[in-house]
Amino acid sequence: MNPVERENDEAARAAGSRLVQDFGLLIKAATRLEQRIDMALRKECEVSHTMFEVLIRLCRRPDEEISQRRLADDLTLTSSGITRLIDRMEGAALVRRGPAPGDRRSVLVEATDHGRAVFLRAAAVHARVVERYFVAPVAGADYARLTRALGEIDKALRDT
Amino acid sequence: MNPVERENDEAARAAGSRLVQDFGLLIKAATRLEQRIDMALRKECEVSHTMFEVLIRLCRRPDEEISQRRLADDLTLTSSGITRLIDRMEGAALVRRGPAPGDRRSVLVEATDHGRAVFLRAAAVHARVVERYFVAPVAGADYARLTRALGEIDKALRDT
DNA sequence: AGAGAATCGTTGACTGCTCAGCAATTGATT
DNA sequence: AATCAATTGCTGAGCAGTCAACGATTCTCT
Numbered sequence: 001m002n003p004v005e006r007e008n009d010e011a012a013r014a015a016g017s018r019l020v021q022d023f024g025l026l027i028k029a030a031t032r033l034e035q036r037i038d039m040a041l042r043k044e045c046e047v048s049h050t051m052f053e054v055l056i057r058l059c060r061r062p063d064e065e066i067s068q069r070r071l072a073d074d075l076t077l078t079s080s081g082i083t084r085l086i087d088r089m090e091g092a093a094l095v096r097r098g099p100a101p102g103d104r105r106s107v108l109v110e111a112t113d114h115g116r117a118v119f120l121r122a123a124a125v126h127a128r129v130v131e132r133y134f135v136a137p138v139a140g141a142d143y144a145r146l147t148r149a150l151g152e153i154d155k156a157l158r159d160t
Numbered sequence: 161m162n163p164v165e166r167e168n169d170e171a172a173r174a175a176g177s178r179l180v181q182d183f184g185l186l187i188k189a190a191t192r193l194e195q196r197i198d199m200a201l202r203k204e205c206e207v208s209h210t211m212f213e214v215l216i217r218l219c220r221r222p223d224e225e226i227s228q229r230r231l232a233d234d235l236t237l238t239s240s241g242i243t244r245l246i247d248r249m250e251g252a253a254l255v256r257r258g259p260a261p262g263d264r265r266s267v268l269v270e271a272t273d274h275g276r277a278v279f280l281r282a283a284a285v286h287a288r289v290v291e292r293y294f295v296a297p298v299a300g301a302d303y304a305r306l307t308r309a310l311g312e313i314d315k316a317l318r319d320t
Numbered sequence: 321a322g323a324g325a326a327t328c329g330t331t332g333a334c335t336g337c338t339c340a341g342c343a344a345t346t347g348a349t350t
Numbered sequence: 351a352a353t354c355a356a357t358t359g360c361t362g363a364g365c366a367g368t369c370a371a372c373g374a375t376t377c378t379c380t
Contacts, residue, residue, distance in 0.1 A: 011279055012220060014287075025314060080369080105327065105328040113164060154185060157196065228358080263358085
């Protein structure tokens with residue numbers, strides 16, 4: 001076997017490895033799942049999945065003050081990404097910007113009444129899709145382990 | 161409680177629900193993981209994660225004929241997305257386009273020697289990151305269950 | 321108190337994708 | 351065999367994000 005044949009062989013082995021397959025599965029499943037949710041939300045509620053994630057945080061505790069910085073960190077977006085996202089959401093009257101008492105650099109974001117109403121409808125759609133493609137396919141006993149494993153992964157990623 | 165207060169309350173409950181949290185975790189973990197891999201690959205090998213996914217498929221069985229269509233389906237991209245991705249990869253000499261014997265609409269893609277060499281280096285980086293943030297955080301017994309669960313989710317998504 | 325470093329949000333230029341529409345080729349129906 | 355439908359890849363326009371640079375504000379240190 002000449003050098004390039006050996007390299008091809010090595011490459012084929014690497015490409016077929018267990019780890020590569022498994023990891024690909026995680027990414028693919030998550031991507032497809034998100035596309036599914038996104039399509040459903042856009043079609044039925046005229047919000048993107050990203051906007052929905054913002055609304056979750058704004059509706060969870062209506063009294064809590066949430067800055068753009070906080071949202072950016074939560075959604076793993078850059079600050080400029082958040083600026084533009086909130087621009088669009090403000091344009092759609094889902095959300096309102098306001099000054100942060102005690103720090104004039106910061107901008108606070110809160111849901112409008114309309115935003116909360118949309119969120120409520122969107123949450124129903126979300127629940128339906130998640131139930132069908134995330135909860136149902138996983139056997140009951142495995143569900144708890146799955147979320148625990150994901151929590152561990154997330155923790156490892158945050159810690160470093 | 162007036163109607164808008166009740167709505168706020170309902171929204172808060174929906175936003176804090178178990179399902180919403182769990183699902184958010186899946187998406188977030190997958191997103192962060194992919195960003196991690198992508199950064200490492202770009203920095204150390206000058207390929208994006210998406211390009212790496214293409215190379216996996218081209219190197220797995222070097223004799224197998226792989227069309228752009230096939231790649232698009234595999235990576236859940238549109239045909240135009242693949243066109244542009246392969247454009248860039250061809251520009252970087254990672255990949256070569258060729259005619260498909262037996263169907264003149266179709267375009268076959270194959271890895272160049274350089275593409276395979278890059279893939280080999282990239283696979284090492286990939287393995288390192290995956291090991292650290294995907295395998296290690298999940299207790300041994302749970303790993304098998306995790307990938308099985310992901311397989312089920314992926315299956316449910318493909319079937320409909 | 322004042323200077324320098326750090327943080328927050330915004331903007332311009334870019335990237336990597338999607339969507340809609342296209343031409344070329346192939347498949348199906350009659 | 352002729353037509354109509356479906357598939358394949360490509361292109362222009364648009365969208366949602368990034369990165370780099372900036373001004374405004376706040377924090378830190380002496």
